[in-house]
Amino acid sequence: MMRTRPLKVALLGCGVVGSEVARIMTTHAADLAARIGAPVELAGVAVRRPDRVRAGIDPSLITTDATALVKRGDIDVVVEVIGGIEPARTLITTAFQHGASVVSANKALIAQDGAALHAAAEEQGRDLYYEAAVAGAIPLIRPLRESMAGDKVNRVLGIVNGTTNFILDKMDTTGAGYQEALDEATALGYAEADPTADVEGFDAAAKAAILSGIAFHSRVLLDDVYREGMTEVTAADFASAKEMGCTIKLLAICERAADGGSVTARVHPAMIPLTHPLASVRGAYNAVFVESEAAGQLMFYGPGAGGSPTASAVLGDLVAVCRNRLAGATGPGDSAYAALPVSPMGEVVTRYHISLDVADKPGVLAQVATVFAEHGVSIDTVRQQGKDGEASLVVVTHRASDASLSGVVEALRGLDTVRGVASIMRVEGE
Numbered sequence: 001m002m003r004t005r006p007l008k009v010a011l012l013g014c015g016v017v018g019s020e021v022a023r024i025m026t027t028h029a030a031d032l033a034a035r036i037g038a039p040v041e042l043a044g045v046a047v048r049r050p051d052r053v054r055a056g057i058d059p060s061l062i063t064t065d066a067t068a069l070v071k072r073g074d075i076d077v078v079v080e081v082i083g084g085i086e087p088a089r090t091l092i093t094t095a096f097q098h099g100a101s102v103v104s105a106n107k108a109l110i111a112q113d114g115a116a117l118h119a120a121a122e123e124q125g126r127d128l129y130y131e132a133a134v135a136g137a138i139p140l141i142r143p144l145r146e147s148m149a150g151d152k153v154n155r156v157l158g159i160v161n162g163t164t165n166f167i168l169d170k171m172d173t174t175g176a177g178y179q180e181a182l183d184e185a186t187a188l189g190y191a192e193a194d195p196t197a198d199v200e201g202f203d204a205a206a207k208a209a210i211l212s213g214i215a216f217h218s219r220v221l222l223d224d225v226y227r228e229g230m231t232e233v234t235a236a237d238f239a240s241a242k243e244m245g246c247t248i249k250l251l252a253i254c255e256r257a258a259d260g261g262s263v264t265a266r267v268h269p270a271m272i273p274l275t276h277p278l279a280s281v282r283g284a285y286n287a288v289f290v291e292s293e294a295a296g297q298l299m300f301y302g303p304g305a306g307g308s309p310t311a312s313a314v315l316g317d318l319v320a321v322c323r324n325r326l327a328g329a330t331g332p333g334d335s336a337y338a339a340l341p342v343s344p345m346g347e348v349v350t351r352y353h354i355s356l357d358v359a360d361k362p363g364v365l366a367q368v369a370t371v372f373a374e375h376g377v378s379i380d381t382v383r384q385q386g387k388d389g390e391a392s393l394v395v396v397t398h399r400a401s402d403a404s405l406s407g408v409v410e411a412l413r414g415l416d417t418v419r420g421v422a423s424i425m426r427v428e429g430e
């Protein structure tokens with residue numbers, strides 16, 4: 001039966017995502033009410049620039065005082081789409097204290113303060129949902145938290161940042177320059193307020209921390225995630241990748257150690273074979289593989305960024321949280337009981353593609369090969385191209401630990417015949 005008294009929603013932030021949340025709430029009001037069992041009313045919209053024209057939003061709902069809005073006491077759900085750590089963190093905490101549940105898209109905040117925010121929600125008997133925070137529209141948090149709650153996840157691997165995938169895709173397929181592609185991604189609403197978060201891998205690392213925590217029922221913080229961005233990926237790297245039948249993607253990889261006693265989480269560019277499903281993930285799309293003991297391999301794919309796709313995930317959470325409120329219940333909260341430690345990057349084992357500038361003279365190849373052998377790193381293939389006394393040497397290794405590879409690189413830099421290490425890239429997905 002439909003309840004007549006509406007559930008009241010406060011929207012914090014009305015930018016790329018917030019404006020789409022407001023639009024869908026208005027245009028789909030009747031369907032949302034039918035699905036929830038009560039009307040959902042936009043009761044206030046906190047913005048920074050009140051003079052801006054906001055189509056479809058009653059101007060009387062607009063306020064610049066987000067704190068007063070979350071303190072009103074009659075708000076059932078606060079939707080936080082401001083982004084950043086403060087004032088978002090204080091506003092969410094205040095919302096719980098004043099009886100509201102919270103839906104957020106804020107991966108930076110959840111990765112940093114998720115445990116404290118979950119505790120605040122639990123203390124007040126309220127919900128904290130954030131499906132939009134990881135991989136935009138793709139249902140990933142709830143499948144991991146709920147659908148897979150009876151299974152044992154061993155690995156989560158994928159593309160979780162739309163902006164960088166958009167840029168890398170453009171660089172690879174159209175030869176576009178980095179800045180040009182980034183400007184386009186920003187104009188399309190994919191990039192963070194400060195796109196450094198995207199291109200330097202902080203956004204993907206926040207998502208990897210959230211995913212690892214949920215997948216492995218452990219506390220994984222942003223600082224636990226090894227991070228390399230994609231700003232140093234060059235056209236030459238794409239050319240090398242092509243020669244190997246690969247392309248380059250910024251990947252997030254969260255793994256349980258073989259002995260089950262620890263986990264690792266990392267974000268870095270990697271070469272992947274063109275035949276791998278991740279290679280055909282284009283534009284701002286994301287795709288994530290989840291490997292678990294009972295289910296085997298699952299793939300989640302869809303739009304990872306953009307106002308409307310992200311609003312879809314926010315609205316899904318809003319419906320879930322509203323249903324919980326009507327039932328007088330809360331959804332599943334934080335789960336970190338396994339408390340698995342996070343191992344350092346040195347223990348990660350994978351393959352490497354190393355490009356060296358070397359002197360083009362007899363014995364260099366043997367010298368280089370000896371360095372690899374001395375560090376226990378086995379070589380898969382070597383390709384050499386010589387020109388005017390200089391040569392480039394491309395070495396692809398078998399699986400080796402990151403610590404061993406670092407030892408190799410340091411030793412190579414010490415060789416007179418090695419003029420420079422032009423690039424080092426991990427090779428995944430084989």
Ligand SMILES: NC(=O)C1=CN([C@@H]2O[C@H](COP(=O)(O)OP(=O)(O)OC[C@H]3O[C@@H](n4cnc5c(N)ncnc54)[C@H](O)[C@@H]3O)[C@@H](O)[C@H]2O)C=CC1
Nearest residue numbers: 013014015016017046047048081082083105106305306310
């Ligand atoms: N744009 C996207 O594709 C996605 C964004 N997200 C997340 O969603 C959140 C919002 O992102 P966007 O909408 O893209 O950002 P945006 O920058 O377009 O919108 C944020 C809005 O919040 C407003 N704001 C800032 N401080 C405020 C305050 N104290 N009170 C009221 N309003 C305030 C800003 O003026 C801006 O209009 C971020 O946490 C972001 O990481 C998550 C997934 C995808």
Ligand SMILES: N[C@@H](CC=O)C(=O)O
Nearest residue numbers: 161162163190191192
């Ligand atoms: N800036 C982010 C937005 C979605 O999370 C991205 O590009 O993926």
Ligand code: NA
Nearest residue numbers: 131134136138
């Ligand atoms: Na999602």
